[in-house]
Amino acid sequence: MKTLGKGAVSSALGLAAFGLTLFLPAGTLHYWQAWAFLAVFALSTWIPSIYVLRTNPAALERRMRAGPFAETRTLQKIIISVVFVSFTAMMAVSALDHRLGWSRVPASVCVVGDVLVMLGLGLAMLVVIQNSYAAANVTVEAEQKLVSTGLYGIVRHPMYVGNVILMLGVPLALGSYWGLVFLIPGLVVLVLRIRDEEQVLQRELAGYREYQHKVRYRLVPYIW
Template sequence: MLVSGLIQLVAIAALLFVPAGSFHYWQAWVLLAVFAVSVWLPSVFIQLTKPDALQRRMRGGPTAEGRPVQKIVMAGLYLSLAAICVVGGLDHRFGWSTVPSTISVAGAVLFGLGLIVVVAVVVQNSYASTTVQVETGQQVVSTGLYGLVRHPMYTGNVLMLVGLPLAVGSYWALLFVVPGVLVLASRIHDEEKMLSAELDGYAEYTQRVRSRLVPYMW
């Protein structure tokens, strides 16, 4: 768990500092600190209380997906996140846009909030996974965050996508939020087809909770 978190942190740092061409990039340092605190501390708690849930979270990425469409979707999401970091670093180097410090801090807070929402989903739903699948014994969770939207983990992902460009101090990086949200919407569409067909009670759940991603909107 700790090694995986360290690898993620180093990868994000490389995507930011290499394009920036400098370590004098306070927005990047703040983002890395927020990532470390928001991921590592809750992960330790989950490892101690729900190790199976954490293991499901660690099996992620395009290669871990069993459905071909989800491999494409996850590749698109990872590329969007990487592009935001790279463009943010380039923006810092060449000064393409000027983001006020307060906006960058707010973006970092929004990014951290998105990570916390994802962790909260894992705590609430032990079957929450980074891959689209239905496991033996899995049941529909309809309370807590799942009472607001059907895919609260992806809601957390959207908060991260929106907060990340602002956190790294780049308005230009906001352009990559759109494809990121679109691939998440595609993932939800495919996932719901599978859940309705394979998970008992899910079709009835969709009738009770109408919003997929954003309450009262979609």
């Protein structure tokens, strides 16, 4: 019940913050793309979270420990701070784009964006189901076991694949092409996070070096 209560409060506050980030720059509540995005985001997080809460509440608890203050390494604190700022700016600029009419994005593209948001969030939650130690911060717990099957048998960081899909989908869902500019800093800090995280995993997670030889690619098969 404690995890349920924390999750409900966190979700409510998160959606409220998203709403302010979108509707204030947009200057109007008549912004169907924002309402659709919020609905898709909420459902794509709530439904899998309820399932994880029922089946593995400890995994959900790990996912809720997120943000710069949850990181123990200075570099990761900086990286997560940049990620948060970039994501917020992406939404705010997309909403401002709606207000000022910089982009002309067809409704069909907005729907595609919502689908990408759903896929990105869904993939991230599927990773949590397959690996209950997939925390939101870079850490290795004493009893943690290496997972090398399922999505982890395709790429070493499937959670971040979901994040990339999410970042691509958000501006499109909100009806903005200009918001895609923030993909660049988002991808840069994601690469830095992965490189630093792998150094930690090599030192602290048994079998990780062998796993790197077995699964060669971090995010995209045959590319990186």
